[in-house]
Amino acid sequence: MLSQALRPAATTDAWARLDPAERDRLVTLGLDGLSVVEAGDEREEALIAAIALRETLETPGRVAALVTPDRALAMRVAAELARWDIRAEDAAGQPLSGSLGGRLARLAAEFAVETVGPRIGNRQAQRLLALLAHPLVRLGMARPELVRGAAALEIGVLRGPALAPGFETLRGALAAAKTDTGRRPRPKRRLKDIDWELAEKLVAALEDAFKGFPGGAGALDLVAAGEAHRAVCEALLKGPEGDEEAAADPSLACLDSLFDELAFVDAGPMGGEFSDYPAFFAALADLRCVPDAHGAPHPRVRILGLAEARLLSCDRIVLGGLDEGVWPARMVTDSFLNRPMRERIGLDPPERQIGQGAHDFVGLLGHRDAVITRAQKREGAPTVQSRFLQRMRAFADQTHWEAVLTRGRRLAGLAARLDAGTEPPPPRLTQPRPRPDPALFPRALSVTEVETLVRDPYAIFARHVLGLDPLEPVAAPPGVGDRGTLIHAVLGRFAEAFPQGMPADADTRLAAIAEEVFAPVKAANPELYAEWWPRLQRLSEKFLPWEAERRAAGLRVHAEANGRWSIPMGDEVFVLKARADRIETRRDGGACLIDFKTGTPPSNREVFAGFSPQLTLEAAMLMAGAFKDIPAPGTVPDLLYVHASGGRTPLRERLLKPEKDEERDIAALVEEHAARLRGLVARFMTGKAAYVSRPYPKYVRYAGDYDHLARVLEWSLAGEGEA
Structure with a gap:
């Protein structure tokens, strides 16, 4: 049958001259004992091949072998056999x-x-x-x-x-x-x-x-x-x-x-x-x-290449990788030795490799029990079945070929059952809502962590209750966060050096501070320094006039001011901490809280909705006298966001104020946020609130450090919530 199926292409018209009864007899005898499996991908193909080998070992004395030119498939099959503690002898060994x-x-x-x-x-x-x-x-x-x-x-x-x-x-x-x-x-x-x-x-x-x-x-x-x-x-x-x-x-x-x-x-x-x-x-x-010398190999299982398989026989042969480009191998025309040149110096043409592959294929199918496997996709790309299989399928009629595929589906079914296991499927993941002992809730948080508590309580649970801290990346290159830290340091040091009034040589003093802050970046990452330094220069050109205009009112600047506000909560005390970028106090007793942002500042809608309460809580702390050596103002301070990016618009300020349809003014907003903070903390301290992961996905601005722990992708894709 194989002689007929693999005859030269120019002579396949001889199939039509065969007696139908003789052709049917050839196909019936030729396909007896043959199974063909079409797996979905390389992993499934390896598992099916391993099951075919493992099944042979159930009969005492029977020997099985995998033959494939694909070394990756051979290693996958060896790994799958290891689940039954079977170490197959690999004739090819492994590269050093x-x-x-x-x-x-x-x-x-x-x-x-x-x-x-x-x-x-x-x-x-x-x-x-x-x-x-x-x-x-x-x-x-x-x-x-x-x-x-x-x-x-x-x-x-x-x-x-x-x-x-x-x-x-x-x-x-x-x-x-x-x-x-x-x-x-x-x-x-x-x-x-x-x-x-x-x-x-x-x-x-x-x-x-x-x-x-x-x-x-x-x-x-x-x-x-x-x-x-x-x-x-x-x-x-x-x-x-x-x-x-x-x-x-x-x-x-x-x-x-x-x-x-x-x-x-x-x-x-x-x-x-x-x-x-x-x-x-x-x-x-x-x-x-x-040579593979780790432990004794199983005496009845082998993994062979095409050359070794010519000399050995076994009871069941598994031929793996019957796809074009694998078996037979893909022909590569040499750029330096074309076909005429190879012929003149006595080298074999590339087609000889295909003929040798066909010879090995025919010889190996001489075994009475043979299994052929192929993968419909390799590395995610569709494949074409081997021309040898195409020839066999063309010579055999659909009825006989369907019987071959049915025997292969039995092995594929075993692989599917093995993958599925016998345990019931796990329940669908749901949005985590842990409720630990209320005594584990932290009694002190920063205003930044309060914002996290509002947007993603699970992150507070992971950090403060479980005690898990995210590790920094290995050899992390500086990013936009590091640039923001440097800019904050430059502006903060300048304000600390001159809390009242501007020096005559302000530009020189600011440049000296900037050079000192950026010196480590210049030494370790000159390419980033070349990108970040011009941005800082553009920012400095706009910052100095802006600073001079504000200092003209005779205000005093407090940079990087630390504050602690002790809030009574029944029998306990909750401490709210803050590090304000800048607090300005005026002679008339008024004040202004400034938050420098190198990224996009929060919108008015986010602030009034309570999802960005940093400035409003700092205002409540200032009015309560929580910042050391800074007197409490008589009125609610101004809340100002300054976008200091150094980009096309190097410096832009935005005063927080109500929208036209907003009934609350800033004083009412500050009072409301302070009250909501007390209520939020009270619910967690009494155990009434759960640490929900991403309760408001619309207002989650970036991926969190603990999203993988909360399994956000799994439960959100299952329809439990959004992410």
Whole structure:
């Protein structure tokens, strides 16, 4: 049957001359024992192939094998078999670059380029964490000690602003973080002395391990660098006395042999830049295969390539990856050797690979029990079934081919049942509304956190009740939030230096303060400095006249003023804290609260609806005398938003005032917000309110730090609410 189905295309007209009864007999006998499975994607195909292999093992003595030219499919099937504790013997092994030893060497080379080589980026922190997470790394320490030191190094130094490359910078940042006594995030405060000591020991060991790696700019002999690379790997693998676990991995012997060959190369030097070495090493490691020696393989299951499968037979054969481009492989026309040139020098044409693939396909289908699998999509893109399958389907009639597909659907059904499991489906996620013990509600919040309590109470629950703090990203590049912090610092320092009156050289003084504040950015991120500094200059040009106009009224400026307001709540006291950007007091006893915004200020509608109560609550605090050394004004202060972006409109002010259809004035609004604060806090302190996640999704302006914990995407997509 296969001889007829796969005959040359020019001779397929012979099918019409076959006797119908003879053709039916050929198809019936040829398709007997064959199953064809069309899976939805690569994952489902791998699971079906694993089930077909596993089913064979139910019969004592029967042997099963997977044959595929797709290495990714082979690894997926091996992983699926592991769920039944079946380790299939893979004849191809795995490339050295993908083994434990090879990954260690690659990570070491990449980290060296980022640390001791010329600066080509700022990925040192990511490379370092990946290297320390490798299970074979010891650096002369016990593995638990190294893991603890790496965690302390990550939380204490690497999370936050990116550091300049180099061990000297890393040591300096670690020493500064250890002795920092200022306001530190809670995760850093939880680190003990032993954690800092282990982190210091770890950095010292890393610096000692990489001291022999050639660095710097200029030409480098890539082959000669292999000896220094070997020394680094040995230092990374060296554990305390008696720890032999790291040295037992079989891939390390293959890695040693690669370094040995590099040491005995007789050819001339291979020049390149130091940044080329990781790619050079990875290319060499890809050419070496490490035999799979982790545990004893199952004696009756094998994973074979096309060449190995020609010599072996089994009771059930699974042919995987029957899609065009996989089996047969995609033909690639060489740009340097076209077909006539290949023919003149005696090379085979590309079509010979297709013929060889067809030969292997026919030979493997000689087994009595065969399963063919293919995926309708690979990497999200639709596929075309192999031309071999197309030929078989064209030769067989629809009735016989449907029987083949029906046998394949049985295996697909088993895979679906295995994925579904036997447990009842979990209930649909709902919007979380935790109600913990009311005593856990914090007795002190800032005005910013009060706004969070209104918009997303679940974030207050996660931070203050559960005690969870979001970690900063690793080596985070400065963003718009950092730019806002810098601008606030410049304007705040200027106001603190001159609380009354403007100096004659105000522009010079402001420029000096700005240069001092922006100096770290200029040193660490010159590209961002080149973008942010012109914005600050445009802002300064508008800020100084604006400031002079306001100072002409003889007011006094209080910058970055801290306030605490103790509010009696029955038998307890709730403390509202604030740090006002700027408070101006006038001679007539009036005052003005100013909030500088580098982003978009809240709209009047948001403020009057109670979703942005920052300025109104600060006004209530000021009138209650909550700001030290600032007298309470006789009337409600003016509330002013100043958009200080430095963009096309560098500085724009907006006085908070009622809309035309708004009956409340600012005094009534401040009083209402203070009363609503008392009521809101009382409901949480008595347990009547739940910490709902995103109760008002329309007014959620950005993704929260705890949205993943609240499973916002899941319950919102299920129709429980909006997100």
